[in-house]
Amino acid sequence: MEELLYLYGVTWKEEAQETDMTQWRGVDDSHHLFHIELGNLAAVVSFVDESEFGEEVLEEKTNEMEWLRKKAFRHHEVLLQLNDGMTLIPMKFATIFKKEENLQHKAAVYETEWKIILQQLQGTEEWNVKIYNRSDLLKEHTAARHPEVMKRKEDIAQMSKGMQYLQTKKLDSFIQEIVSQEQETYAGNLHHRFKEFCVDTNSKKVWNKNVTGKDEEMCWNGAYLLKKEQVEPFLEQVTTAQENGRDAGWMIEVTGPWPPYHFSDTKTVSGVEG
Amino acid sequence: MSIEHPTQSSSIVDVLETVLDKGVVIAGDIRVGLADVELLTIKIRLIVASVDKAKEIGMDWWETDPYLNSKAAEADTKALEKENQQLQNRIEQLENSMQRMYNHQK
Numbered sequence: 001m002e003e004l005l006y007l008y009g010v011t012w013k014e015e016a017q018e019t020d021m022t023q024w025r026g027v028d029d030s031h032h033l034f035h036i037e038l039g040n041l042a043a044v045v046s047f048v049d050e051s052e053f054g055e056e057v058l059e060e061k062t063n064e065m066e067w068l069r070k071k072a073f074r075h076h077e078v079l080l081q082l083n084d085g086m087t088l089i090p091m092k093f094a095t096i097f098k099k100e101e102n103l104q105h106k107a108a109v110y111e112t113e114w115k116i117i118l119q120q121l122q123g124t125e126e127w128n129v130k131i132y133n134r135s136d137l138l139k140e141h142t143a144a145r146h147p148e149v150m151k152r153k154e155d156i157a158q159m160s161k162g163m164q165y166l167q168t169k170k171l172d173s174f175i176q177e178i179v180s181q182e183q184e185t186y187a188g189n190l191h192h193r194f195k196e197f198c199v200d201t202n203s204k205k206v207w208n209k210n211v212t213g214k215d216e217e218m219c220w221n222g223a224y225l226l227k228k229e230q231v232e233p234f235l236e237q238v239t240t241a242q243e244n245g246r247d248a249g250w251m252i253e254v255t256g257p258w259p260p261y262h263f264s265d266t267k268t269v270s271g272v273e274g
Numbered sequence: 275m276s277i278e279h280p281t282q283s284s285s286i287v288d289v290l291e292t293v294l295d296k297g298v299v300i301a302g303d304i305r306v307g308l309a310d311v312e313l314l315t316i317k318i319r320l321i322v323a324s325v326d327k328a329k330e331i332g333m334d335w336w337e338t339d340p341y342l343n344s345k346a347a348e349a350d351t352k353a354l355e356k357e358n359q360q361l362q363n364r365i366e367q368l369e370n371s372m373q374r375m376y377n378h379q380k
Contacts (some may be wrong), residue, residue, distance in 0.1 A: 055304045061310055071320045072293045092297035096304040106300055128288065211315050212287055255288055261296040
């Protein structure tokens with residue numbers, strides 16, 4: 001049976017040499033990991049069978065959701081394990097070579113950029129923050145606290161029944177407007193506060209409820225690259241924000257450390273985004 | 275503090291949106307055209323949700339019926355393997371302690 005090389009990530013040669021990864025299994029849960037030296041760098045790989053990862057089979061397999069889910073999670077687990085002990089440039093799911101020679105050739109093209117990225121990633125961690133909101137709670141919260149809303153409510157109480165009906169409807173749409181504005185600015189403000197702690201940030205896609213499966217609306221989804229010593233203060237900031245926002249329907253979800261998926265692309269080598 | 279570990283099943287979205295969509299893209303020798311990540315995530319999340327739901331209402335009997343499900347059979351084999359391993363460990367322990375007693379008597 002033909003064997004292919006599945007590439008998980010690239011690291012410094014020394015770090016790969018220091019890590020005993022021979023006991024760890026790859027994406028197929030069977031072949032073990034090993035590294036291939038590429039000058040000062042090293043590629044972490046494992047063999048995979050062509051009968052499962054060959055081009056035609058893979059095309060079919062990636063349409064089988066159960067297979068894809070399993071393999072995507074396995075890929076991620078391997079990267080988590082690697083990321084725990086080394087500076088790592090994580091590859092996308094299913095980066096596969098037929099021969100070591102081809103991998104060596106490709107690596108030569110990217111070598112300079114990978115070195116720059118690895119230097120930037122040294123001593124950092126990637127964290128993800130998602131901000132969700134329950135608009136019904138925020139609405140309630142706004143109705144009870146906003147000075148303009150409170151004043152209008154008082155005024156309405158003095159009015160005749162017919163007037164009250166009309167003005168209450170008007171007030172309702174006014175509150176709705178404030179809520180939408182608030183969702184936008186609140187998430188934006190938090191992001192800027194979190195950004196203070198970061199080396200780099202990246203905005204991710206804000207998913208709709210069909211994707212997240214949550215009742216709350218996603219308002220912000222961001223990746224944050226932090227120096228290790230900044231992780232604690234950053235998480236404290238997030239916790240404070242979680243506590244402060246709860247009553248108004250805010251839910252802040254923080255996960256990490258992640259392999260630096262969002263800060264390893266050659267496009268993000270220079271400059272801070274977000 | 276609610277720090278979720280990224281491999282938790284609750285974060286299917288997290289894992290898929292990063293693994294399938296992000297990470298360094300270099301063209302390998304095998305070309306794979308993945309469908310839209312949004313669509314894939316929805317599909318996979320629904321499958322997982324329906325399996326969970328089935329478990330919740332007790333519709334997962336087929337998962338544990340060894341004649342109907344090879345996965346369950348696998349689990350059975352695993353259980354046997356585990357038992358086997360435990361027995362072997364015990365034998366080893368017994369042998370070791372016998373060896374120690376023997377050495378002691380010498």
